[in-house]
Amino acid sequence: MGIPLRQVIGVGAYVVRQHLAGRKRYPLVLMLEPLFQCNLACAGCGKIDYPDPILAKRLSVEDALAAVDECGAPVVVLAGGEPLLHKELPEIVRGAVARKKFVIVCTNALLLQKKIDQYQPGPFFTWSIHLDGDQEGHDKSVCQPGVYDRAVAALKLAKAKGFRVTINSTFFNDADPARVAAFFDEVTALGVDGITVSPGYAYERAPDQTHFLNRTATKELFRAIFRRGDRARKWAFNQSGLFLDFLAGNETYRCTPWGNPTRNVFGWQRPCYLLGEGYAKSFRELMEETDWDAYGVGNYEKCADCMVHSGFEATAVADSVRRPWKALAVSLRGVRTEGPMAPDIPLDRQRPAEFVFERGVAEKLSEMRPDKVGEKAM
Numbered sequence: 001m002g003i004p005l006r007q008v009i010g011v012g013a014y015v016v017r018q019h020l021a022g023r024k025r026y027p028l029v030l031m032l033e034p035l036f037q038c039n040l041a042c043a044g045c046g047k048i049d050y051p052d053p054i055l056a057k058r059l060s061v062e063d064a065l066a067a068v069d070e071c072g073a074p075v076v077v078l079a080g081g082e083p084l085l086h087k088e089l090p091e092i093v094r095g096a097v098a099r100k101k102f103v104i105v106c107t108n109a110l111l112l113q114k115k116i117d118q119y120q121p122g123p124f125f126t127w128s129i130h131l132d133g134d135q136e137g138h139d140k141s142v143c144q145p146g147v148y149d150r151a152v153a154a155l156k157l158a159k160a161k162g163f164r165v166t167i168n169s170t171f172f173n174d175a176d177p178a179r180v181a182a183f184f185d186e187v188t189a190l191g192v193d194g195i196t197v198s199p200g201y202a203y204e205r206a207p208d209q210t211h212f213l214n215r216t217a218t219k220e221l222f223r224a225i226f227r228r229g230d231r232a233r234k235w236a237f238n239q240s241g242l243f244l245d246f247l248a249g250n251e252t253y254r255c256t257p258w259g260n261p262t263r264n265v266f267g268w269q270r271p272c273y274l275l276g277e278g279y280a281k282s283f284r285e286l287m288e289e290t291d292w293d294a295y296g297v298g299n300y301e302k303c304a305d306c307m308v309h310s311g312f313e314a315t316a317v318a319d320s321v322r323r324p325w326k327a328l329a330v331s332l333r334g335v336r337t338e339g340p341m342a343p344d345i346p347l348d349r350q351r352p353a354e355f356v357f358e359r360g361v362a363e364k365l366s367e368m369r370p371d372k373v374g375e376k377a378m
């Protein structure tokens with residue numbers, strides 16, 4: 001298990017409190033994107049396709065910490081873009097840690113060796129280093145040679161300095177289960193504290209549209225990977241057993257998009273971390289005024305192949321609290337990798353995709369025009 005006991009107890013107690021309070025919707029992980037700019041341009045990433053004025057925008061320390069307070073989730077993930085490009089990230093991290101949030105910085109690690117001394121190791125802080133596979137696989141995924149070696153060097157340095165270090169790996173339809181298994185062995189030998197896995201989301205703005213996994217292929221891939229993960233290998237996944245069981249096709253889950261609410265330079269993103277189809281001005285507005293039933297597998301075409309952890313981990317955690325015996329069974333016997341899969345959600349009634357990206361960007365650019373700001377102030 002790659003999740004520290006303190007975090008399991010803290011998050012578990014929070015979830016139980018929400019259930020006892022009868023809250024239907026509550027956040028589990030705040031996804032904070034303090035900028036969209038990145039120092040890589042990965043083929044499968046649809047997060048950074050913005051004009052320069054938007055890429056230059058930064059969320060201020062005040063706005064970032066206000067989002068932490070407003071949301072109240074026990075876990076805060078700093079993502080992006082590349083968060084280490086944000087000069088005030090250390091202050092944001094210190095502020096969130098001071099609030100006793102479990103803070104995770106997702107980074108490609110290219111700047112980690114240079115900036116690591118701006119951060120302090122501790123039980124509330126984790127580096128999550130992006131590694132999509134072995135040297136050849138990762139460098140291909142991020143479209144730049146040498147990135148794997150730099151990320152691994154940074155990972156070793158962070159471990160040597162006493163930080164908790166996990167990796168996050170996204171897989172596409174060219175993933176080879178045997179190589180993925182060997183890669184997990186490799187990072188386990190490096191001493192990583194946890195592994196986060198996910199199939200890639202089919203971002204409409206990603207440069208490469210040919211390598212996304214469909215639902216069946218995702219389940220088959222993860223079964224093939226987990227089949228190789230016998231107990232002797234001791235891969236420490238940083239995710240709940242029931243989420244891994246879902247990836248292997250053993251659960252019929254609907255997503256919980258409000259479980260990982262996303263705050264970025266535009267506001268609170270609707271409906272989730274993966275899909276940006278509008279923005280709310282406040283967390284309360286996001287929770288209360290989003291038409292949640294318009295999204296999710298079976299409801300919306302853009303959701304059809306989504307099995308991403310930011311959408312479904314909160315579902316698995318809530319299920320673990322409701323039916324702990326099921327979670328215990330998975331942790332004792334491991335993820336089932338043989339036999340029939342759970343039925344999937346029918347897609348025949350989903351509404352067609354809407355393509356709103358260009359309009360949204362034009363609106364944001366217009367809001368940013370100095371003459372527009374002047375008009376508003378008048």
Ligand code: SF4
Nearest residue numbers: 255272295303306311
């Ligand atoms: S299925 Fe859910 S989490 Fe995935 S993109 Fe759709 S709304 Fe977001």
